Amino acid sequence: MAATLKPNAPEIRKAAQEFINYLNKAVTPFHATQEVKERLIQAGFKELPESGHWDIQPTSKYFVTKNRSAILAFAVGGSYKPGNGFSIVVGHTDSPCLRVKPISHQKSEKFLQVGVSTYGGGIWRTWFDRDLSVAGLVIVKNGEKLQHKLIDVKKPVLFIPNLAIHLETDRTTFKPNTEIELRPILETFAAAGINAPVKEDPKGEYDPRSIVSNHHTQFLGLIAKEAGCQPEDIVDLDLYLYDTNKPAIVGLEDEFISGARLDNQVGTYTAISGLLESLSAPAFQSDPQIRIAACYDNEEVGSDSAMGASSAFTEFVLRRLSAGGSTTAFEEAIGKSYLISADQAHAAHPNYPAKHEENHRPTFHGGVCVKTNVNQRYATTATTHAILKQIAFEAGVPLQDMIVRNDSPCGSTVGPILSTKLGLQTIDVGCPQLAMHSIRYVLFLKFSFNQFIYSEFADTSSIFQATTLYSTFYERLATVLANIQ
Structure with a gap:
């Protein structure tokens, strides 16, 4: 039973370490999607072309990607027929970060x-004094063809140093100008061997595919080397900065997970892990549902993109899965379906206790948090909450309640978006963490009874608890829904 396992139990440690291994590779949405894709293929899933014909068969497993930064995987239950329901867990692959501008030379x-844009609601002060690298997608020309290349420089190549405290006029407040003061240093003129950087002009006839004049020669050369091409072959790029300080299991008792992008790689990883784990149980052979795990991009900026939860992509997929039944098979399926939106939740912070509602204070190792907001920032209802409580009871996974104070702003997730667009009964959940949207979380120490008590980031128990909850959800949803009066 997950509720009885201690934070240092072998099962907890194993699940947390496997997540760390994934997180170390998932440095951008493209890399996260690729890692998920490789796990699915190893588990026997078949990739389907979005533009091709689908022939869906019971007990078979498939996935489809969008923009290489979003992925939707599904396993067809042995008793599935068009018009039956969907058991869905969703997360998102993106996190607040700095992204390279189309014309970056500064x-x-x-x-x-290197000129960068702020993506999402990051805590930008945490990006100073970090060893930053760059990764992402590069599109290169090869004759008349265009090829996609996934790159990760890995070594520290970009830096945003703080201003010395002696030069600060206000030493108590630090709010950087994100356009001027958040520009990473790439290199000195001296190291580059130049007296002044020169913006290179394209050689020969004008080619709209060339971007050599948009970036420093040194920077584009670095990217080209990683992509295995020449700088002049690069047609476009989508690059993200990230902290090279690797995520890790930390703490006096190895009970914490320290690392960037926990929001929301935890949701993405546990959704996929729960789906894969559920398929080993015999119940899959007779399941009337299709089990789905979806990981979207662009949640941090509102989900309004082709690969975001606001697009029609999910509806298109679900309609294709309902094909072959009656003319109302899709609509019939919606009424038999249930969606879990898995996105990180705020744990009660030991240094800011007044920021949390007095009766809703999620703790580390306390279980998966159910997020409720009567103003519909979260999609949880009494019915969807009750259904998950029954599943959590069967899974042996504890649940916690989370709401924000009335005098505090509230974030949101893809839950309300998908619930609204598809009419799906939905619940919002998440694993507890601290310092959400920081590039690298701060370690807080509290001295008590001659021992150090660590309180930071996320807890190791969450990975095992969430995976177990979602696996049981896939296995038991059809039965639980059938027993609702």
Whole structure:
């Protein structure tokens, strides 16, 4: 039973370490999607082309991707017929970060710099004094063909140093100008061997595919080397900055997970892990449902994209899965379906206890948090909550309640978006964590009874608890729904 396992139990440690292994590779939405894709293929899933014909068979497993940054996997139950329901768990692959601008060459005080855009609601002060690298997607030309290349430089190549405290006029408040003061340093003029950076002009006839004049020669050369091509072959790129300080299991008793992108790689990883784990049980052979795990991009900026939860992509997939039944098979299926939106939740912070509602204070190792907001920032209802309580009871996984204070702003998730667009009964859940949207979380120490008590990031128990909950959800949903009066 997950509720009785201690934070340092072998099952907890194993699940947390496997997540860390994944997180170390999932440095961008593209890399996260690729890692999920490889796990699915190893488990016998078949990739389907979005633009091709689908021939869906019971007990078979499939996945489809969008923009290489979102993925939707599904396993067809042995008793599935068009018009039957969908058991869905969703997460998202993106996190707040800095992304390279289309024209990135900048310079100041004999430093070459790279222009970046702020993506999402990041805690931008945490990006200072970090060893940053760059990764993402590069599109190159090969004759008349265009090829996609996934790259990860891995080594620290970009830096945003803080201003010395002696030069600060306000030493108590730090709010950087994100356009001017958040420009990473790439190289000095001296190291580049130049007196001043020169914007290169395209050689020969104008080619709209060329981007050599948009970036520093040194930067584009670095990217081209990783992509295995020449700089002039690069047609476009989508690059993300990230902290090279690797995620890890930490703490006096190895009970914490320290790392960036926990929001929301925890949701993505546990949704996929729960789906894969559920398929080993005999119940899959007779399941009337299709089990789905979806991981979207662009949640951090509102989900309004082709690969985001606001697009018609999910509806298109579900309609294709309902094909072959009656003319109302899709609509019939919606009424037999249930969706879990798995996105991180706020644990009660030991240094800011007044920021949390007095009766809703999620703790580490306390279980998966159910997020409720009567203003519909979360999609949880009494019915969907009751259904998950029954599944959690059968799974042996504890649940916690989370709401925000009336005098505090509230975030949101893809849950209300999908619930609204598809008419799906939905619940919002998440694993507890601290310092959400920080590039690298701060370690807080509290001295008590001559021992150090660590309180940071996320807890190791969450990975095992969430995976177990979602696996049981896939296995038991059809039965639980059938028993509702």
